[in-house]
Amino acid sequence: MKDATKHPIRFLLSDMDGTLLLPDHSLSQRTIDAVRALREAGVLLSLATGRPPKAMLQVIEALGVDVPTAAFNGGTLVNPDGSLLVAHFLPASAALSTLSLFVDLPDIEIWVFSGGDWLLKDPHGPMVPREQHGLGYPPVVVDSFEPYLERIDKIVAASNNTQLLIELEAQLLAQVEGQAQVSRSQPVYLDVTAMQANKGEALATLAEHLGVPLEQTAAIGDGGNDPAMFAVAGFSIAMGQAEEAVRRQADVVTGANTEDGAAQAIERYILPR
Incomplete structure (x- = not known):
């Protein structure tokens, strides 16, 4: 476990399905409001997901994400204008x-x-x-x-x-x-x-691209592909419904996605810094 209070957070990398999104793949108003507050506080937000890039567009637009995002578990990093920043193919x-x-x-x-x-x-x-x-x-x-x-x-x-x-x-x-x-x-x-397509590599690449030290980054997720970014981030948050093997690799555990757990985490752990 890393020190949960030492550094202010300047960049949050979030999983989508099971984290920001409800089970029906929608965004709750509380999550939208929490992300807006995050942006107003000057904290950068990006997304890391197993989805293809074009399956991220609706959420990117709804949340106003204006930095590169990570698709295919980090295998493809996409600039806000849709151009490729990085692409790794399976051998x-x-x-x-x-x-x-x-x-x-x-x-x-x-x-x-x-x-x-x-x-x-x-x-x-x-x-x-x-x-x-x-x-x-x-x-x-x-x-x-x-x-x-x-x-x-x-x-x-x-x-x-x-x-x-x-x-x-x-x-x-x-x-x-x-x-x-x-x-x-x-x-x-x-x-x-x-091999390079993992969320830990994605977080490190995005943080460098954005000029944010790793100790000032945070990651939140719920799946088996999320501990890779937990290990790299300065601070890590697991969703409440995540499997125990995922939860124990995070610094803290928030509520489930059905309980607006991502918004809870932003309000409790990120914004107060």
Whole structure:
């Protein structure tokens, strides 16, 4: 645990789903007001998410985010004008290993994100409506992922069988060690991205870009991909509904997203500084 009171916070990097957003992917008025107060206090806010860049635009606009943001768990950093600051693709060998492991598994839907598109083979999978609602745009149906192997941003195994995803995470980590990041961004999503595509690297890059020392940064999140930024930030906050393994890696724990936990954290821990 780092010192929670030593430094004022000048930059907050926040997860989106399960953190700023309610379960229906909307923003509460309290969260909007808290972010406005943060900006008025001169604290910079950015977003780090497993989502593609274009699935962030509505939230960026609603919150008035005017600094670069991190998509695909930090694999793609995007400037406010939409241009790329950084892009890291999954190595083709790691992509092949991942797809080979996931193929034909029961209860698993395989999604590939490439060039801004959400690619899948089966548009009728039970998890598809949830993802389409969250992203705000439909998938592209393909016969094969092979043409996209050189420019894959992220591969996702989606399933309501959370225990299977835990087992797959451990198995895949051993197979792609040193080649790719493997983490459950939510209990029902197992994300596979480039090694450099993690929220810790994203926070460090964004802080340097913005001229903010790491000890004056904070991070807040709820998923298995968020402790990477907890480890880098000067101060870290876990959401109340996060798994215990995530909560114990943060400096403090706030309320759940259904309780406006992100707004609580801003009001209690960030603004008073």
